[in-house]
Structures are given as structure tokens and as C-alpha cells.
Amino acid sequence: MKKYKHFMKFSTTRLAPTPSGYLHIGNVVNFLTTAALARKMDAKILLRIDDLDLSRKRPEYVKDIFNTLTFLGIPYDEGPADPLDFEQNWSQHRRLEMYQEAFESLKINNLVFACQCSRKQVSLASKNGRYPGTCRNKSLDNNRVCNWRFRIEAFTSTKVNPIAGTVESLQLSKRMQDFVVWKKDGLPAYQLASLMDDLHFDVDLIVRGKDLSRSTAAQLLLAKALKRPSFLNAHFHHHSLILTPENKKLSKSAGSISIHYMRSIGLEPEDVYRQVSVLMGLEKVVTNFGEFLEVYSFRK
Numbered sequence: 001m002k003k004y005k006h007f008m009k010f011s012t013t014r015l016a017p018t019p020s021g022y023l024h025i026g027n028v029v030n031f032l033t034t035a036a037l038a039r040k041m042d043a044k045i046l047l048r049i050d051d052l053d054l055s056r057k058r059p060e061y062v063k064d065i066f067n068t069l070t071f072l073g074i075p076y077d078e079g080p081a082d083p084l085d086f087e088q089n090w091s092q093h094r095r096l097e098m099y100q101e102a103f104e105s106l107k108i109n110n111l112v113f114a115c116q117c118s119r120k121q122v123s124l125a126s127k128n129g130r131y132p133g134t135c136r137n138k139s140l141d142n143n144r145v146c147n148w149r150f151r152i153e154a155f156t157s158t159k160v161n162p163i164a165g166t167v168e169s170l171q172l173s174k175r176m177q178d179f180v181v182w183k184k185d186g187l188p189a190y191q192l193a194s195l196m197d198d199l200h201f202d203v204d205l206i207v208r209g210k211d212l213s214r215s216t217a218a219q220l221l222l223a224k225a226l227k228r229p230s231f232l233n234a235h236f237h238h239h240s241l242i243l244t245p246e247n248k249k250l251s252k253s254a255g256s257i258s259i260h261y262m263r264s265i266g267l268e269p270e271d272v273y274r275q276v277s278v279l280m281g282l283e284k285v286v287t288n289f290g291e292f293l294e295v296y297s298f299r300k
């Protein structure tokens, strides 16, 4: 196995699927990339299932995550062994207090503000979907049901450490101006929960698709505001996405072909690996994780 001797060593990375649909080949590419980099860089792999959104979570989707990892032989070293263990010990709903504490500290430091704008009001007030700052200086009543937004001052660009090469600068997208950190349903938004989980599990290597690099910028800004430097020192790899023939991102909601479906029509793990090899443009076709690990080489 090719190890990257010239890279630094990492402690922990994570696979972080959401149980909101059956996993598709794009998710598998992310898992394989993450697991391969972890094995080459001696990092532990944590399985973290992001299940905050109960409206989209379904037991069969939680089960599908375990089934897919087992089916494809994708390894992980820490995290739930099965759906029951997940619900009892690892669900994000077991860490609500931790998210709440972080939110309170943002509140005390006046880094968030309450916003009562509906999604419709925001889109009516702004052509590009960017939050127009309507409630920024309103000091709305804390007890009302509202979203809480992170106050973005001038600091919209942040430094990010890539896993190879020098520090880069990441710009927060204008569309993410004053992004929501706490939702009116009383739960943390993705940016805050993901950051707090990565801090909680000492994750220092984060591998995600290029579409999430804006989230990386948002989370780095949040970490700075929360004075959590360990996240600022974490390293990131934003990999290319697998696109549909129409150049669209694969997604669960768009009905991309799921691994669940491929299994149901009798495809074998090696069939999935063959597809991955072609989609990722690997230099040779692989049929299992061990071969993937041999052939995968990190590209920026």
C-alpha cells in the first residue's frame, strides 16, 4: 500500500452520512476517498450519522448506511456497530446539551441574532437568496419562536489547511451571509452541529465534496467565534463530485440510483467498485476496498 510519508499524521477522520434517503454512488465515492486517505495517513475512521433532521430520518435509511458499508467492505474504527447501538449511544439527539452550550456562548457574546423572516420573505427581499439582514439590529424578543443567525461582520474569508500544499484562503459565499445556527424548531442547524461534533470527536482530517467547501468556511468562522482553535488547525480535502450525464450533482432527492437498488437487482460489490473506478477515472478497474486503496492516489 502506498503511504503518504510526506504528509503529516492525523488522529481521526469521519464518514458523516445523513439518514435522509438511500445512499448512492456519490456517497460511496466520498466514503472510499475518506477511508483510503485515513488508511494512508494513519487516521482513525469514525462513523458519524447526522440524524438531527427527524422529518427526513427513516429507520430504513439508518439501516441502509450499515448495510452499504458492510456490503462494500468499507472500514471504520469507531462509532455505532448497528442501528440499535446508534440510537442508544451515538445519535446526535444524545448531544443536544453540547450544541445548546455552544449556542448559549454565541448568544452571550452577541454573535447571533434572532430572525423571524420566513423563507419566502427572505427570497422576496433578495434576488440572489442572500439574507438581506432584515433582523440584524432588531433585538427581537429571545422568547419568541425564531431562527438564530450568526452575525457575519467583515470577516468573511478564512484560512484553511489543505492536506497537501500551503494554507489557502476560503471565502464565505454571499448566499451564506448571516447563516442560521439555531433553528426555530429548537434544534441546531447543520453548521453548528457538524462543527461541535468534529470538536467532540477530535476530528482533525475532514474529507468532503467540493460542494461543501462553503460549509467549511462557515464552520471555520464559527470555530473562531467560539474560540475553538483545534478546528482551525484541522486539515481539509474537498474532492471532486460525481456528476450526472447532465452535469448535475447526484442527490438522494433527485432519485439517483441507490446502492440499495443495485443490490436489489442482484449486483455484487465488485459491480459497484467497477462503476466507481470509471466514474473516478482510476488508472485501473478495482473490485474491492483493498484494491481501491492500492490504486487511489490523492489529487487536488
Ligand SMILES: [Zn+2]
Residues within 6 Å of the ligand: 114, 115, 116, 117, 133, 134, 135, 136
Ligand atoms: Zn430576519
